[in-house]
Amino acid sequence: MTDIAVRQVSKRFGSVRAVEGLSFNAPAGKVTGFLGPNGAGKTTTLRMLLGLVRPTAGEALIGGIRYDRLRDPTRVVGAVLEYSASNPGRTGRDQLRVLAAVTGAPTKRVDEVIAQVDLGDAMNRRVSGYSTGMRQRLGLAAALLGDPDVLILDEPANGLDPEGIAWLRNLLRRCAADGRTILISSHVLSEIAQTVDRVVIISRGELRFAGPLTELGDGVVSVRTGELEQLRGLLGRQGYSVSVTGATSLDVRGATAEEIGRLAASQQIALSGLAEAGASLEASFLRLTGADESGRRPVATN
Amino acid sequence: MFTLINAEILKLRTVRWPWVLLAVQLVLVAAGVSGFAIASGSKPMDVRLALQHVGLTSMLGLVLGIMAVAGEYRDHTITDTFLATPRRSRVIVAKAVTFTALGFLFAVLTAAVALAVTAAWLSVRGSSLDTSSAIVWQTLLGAVLWNASFTAIGVGLGAWLPNLAGAISAGLVWIAIVEGIVANLVGNDLARWLPVAAGRALENVAAPGLLAPWAGGLVLAAYAFGFAAFAVAATVRRDVT
Numbered sequence: 318m319t320d321i322a323v324r325q326v327s328k329r330f331g332s333v334r335a336v337e338g339l340s341f342n343a344p345a346g347k348v349t350g351f352l353g354p355n356g357a358g359k360t361t362t363l364r365m366l367l368g369l370v371r372p373t374a375g376e377a378l379i380g381g382i383r384y385d386r387l388r389d390p391t392r393v394v395g396a397v398l399e400y401s402a403s404n405p406g407r408t409g410r411d412q413l414r415v416l417a418a419v420t421g422a423p424t425k426r427v428d429e430v431i432a433q434v435d436l437g438d439a440m441n442r443r444v445s446g447y448s449t450g451m452r453q454r455l456g457l458a459a460a461l462l463g464d465p466d467v468l469i470l471d472e473p474a475n476g477l478d479p480e481g482i483a484w485l486r487n488l489l490r491r492c493a494a495d496g497r498t499i500l501i502s503s504h505v506l507s508e509i510a511q512t513v514d515r516v517v518i519i520s521r522g523e524l525r526f527a528g529p530l531t532e533l534g535d536g537v538v539s540v541r542t543g544e545l546e547q548l549r550g551l552l553g554r555q556g557y558s559v560s561v562t563g564a565t566s567l568d569v570r571g572a573t574a575e576e577i578g579r580l581a582a583s584q585q586i587a588l589s590g591l592a593e594a595g596a597s598l599e600a601s602f603l604r605l606t607g608a609d610e611s612g613r614r615p616v617a618t619n
Numbered sequence: 620m621f622t623l624i625n626a627e628i629l630k631l632r633t634v635r636w637p638w639v640l641l642a643v644q645l646v647l648v649a650a651g652v653s654g655f656a657i658a659s660g661s662k663p664m665d666v667r668l669a670l671q672h673v674g675l676t677s678m679l680g681l682v683l684g685i686m687a688v689a690g691e692y693r694d695h696t697i698t699d700t701f702l703a704t705p706r707r708s709r710v711i712v713a714k715a716v717t718f719t720a721l722g723f724l725f726a727v728l729t730a731a732v733a734l735a736v737t738a739a740w741l742s743v744r745g746s747s748l749d750t751s752s753a754i755v756w757q758t759l760l761g762a763v764l765w766n767a768s769f770t771a772i773g774v775g776l777g778a779w780l781p782n783l784a785g786a787i788s789a790g791l792v793w794i795a796i797v798e799g800i801v802a803n804l805v806g807n808d809l810a811r812w813l814p815v816a817a818g819r820a821l822e823n824v825a826a827p828g829l830l831a832p833w834a835g836g837l838v839l840a841a842y843a844f845g846f847a848a849f850a851v852a853a854t855v856r857r858d859v860t
Contacts (some may be wrong), residue, residue: 368705369859385705400695411633418705419626
């Protein structure tokens with residue numbers, strides 16, 4: 318089993334703390350979503366896992382081994398980063414042929430992975446003419462060349478249309494079903510919510526949540542009301558943690574829906590919505606990644 | 620290492636810029652040689668002045684070497700390269716070997732063009748090239764080796780300063796301006812050991828003020844290894860973001 322383990326990893330670029338004491342695991346056979354707003358340290362963490370950036374402290378291991386100590390890294394890990402396989406002057410096919418030669422993958426794998434990512438016709442054109450979605454597919458093809466146990470993808474859904482995202486989901490689910498370890502990053506939870514089993518959420522370089530997706534929203538009740546300020550003050554005085562998520566909506570932790578309903582009724586505050594978590598994954602994500610009380614902090618911008 | 624060198628060769632065959640560089644080199648040398656061969660005499664020492672243009676194209680050899688590494692940083696393909704080969708020193712060595720050989724090959728072609736153009740101009744003037752002259756062949760051999768070692772130095776420079784524009788500017792400014800200034804500052808005894816002076820020594824048969832050709836060759840080889848050492852030390856520490 319080739320698990321991913323990040324242990325107490327920190328990285329500083331000069332005076333900037335990109336990642337601070339981060340620890341999490343990504344188990345084999347599961348798709349783990351690595352979430353956080355832009356600039357949270359996701360890409361830096363993935364690059365540390367891949368031996369491209371040296372941690373200031375801690376270690377990032379794949380199957381218990383540092384990437385640069387893997388004997389045959391591309392057979393163990395396939396990665397898609399921002400500029401994977403994107404030399405603009407080469408055709409897609411040449412790009413894959415070069416990578417196959419570098420990694421010692423058999424030439425027939427080139428045609429196999431081209432079929433896997435549905436890039437048939439585009440392969441003989443120069444990469445400079447590719448759309449973002451085509452580049453993502455080409456990057457995936459490159460990552461799959463070595464038939465690796467682990468896939469690490471940085472923002473793979475970026476630039477994909479809904480159809481492309483569905484296609485990516487199927488591909489990743491199949492890979493996980495084969496027992497592979499999949500770690501994919503995104504700054505938009507909804508893009509990958511249907512794809513992942515587990516989520517790791519970071520913000521400002523620090524861990525905010527790690528666990529099954531189903532636990533993410535737990536303990537949170539979403540409330541809608543026209544009398545936001547009154548309800549907020551009421552719940553606050555009761556010691557519940559309240560975060561405003563919109564002009565007429567807020568999330569409450571530490572209280573059940575029933576308790577909130579009774580409290581609101583006792584003060585004659587009308588509620589237009591009251592729901593126990595589950596439906597509010599996105600709200601939990603926003604809260605965990607440091608959306609402030611106004612709830613206006615932009616998290617998903619693309 | 621064999622796999623890595625093969626991969627470097629395949630990378631070369633799938634991009635266009637090395638061939639553009641070669642074309643520029645051949646056109647420049649043909650023009651440069653013509654300028655001299657039209658006007659000067661046909662004695663080996665006159666012919667030598669024309670053929671020495673082959674040595675001057677080592678500037679392009681330097682750019683070839685710089686592009687080998689800094690070009691990968693610019694295109695971000697260095698990420699794929701280091702993912703495939705996390706032991707970065709091996710990548711630098713493979714590139715140095717491959718591109719030095721390519722620089723050598725380009726220089727041989729350049730020398731052939733220079734020789735052909737010189738012979739053509741001499742025959743136009745009713746004279747002929749004395750191919751039995753050792754001076755002719757020593758000049759060309761030295762010029763080819765100058766090219767190859769500057770390509771090796773370029774690989775080191777490009778890996779050390781992976782900003783493409785910065786590395787090329789640094790290399791060309793050194794050749795065009797800085798070495799001359801440094802030479803004046805340190806005096807001729809020391810200036811003989813500078814890279815361009817060593818290259819000129821390599822293609823000059825016993826010229827005053829320069830090292831012996833063999834010594835020039837050794838000095839250039841030492842520069843190439845020195846830059847490679849700096850390059851490897853810098854490359855293994857660098858964060859690729």
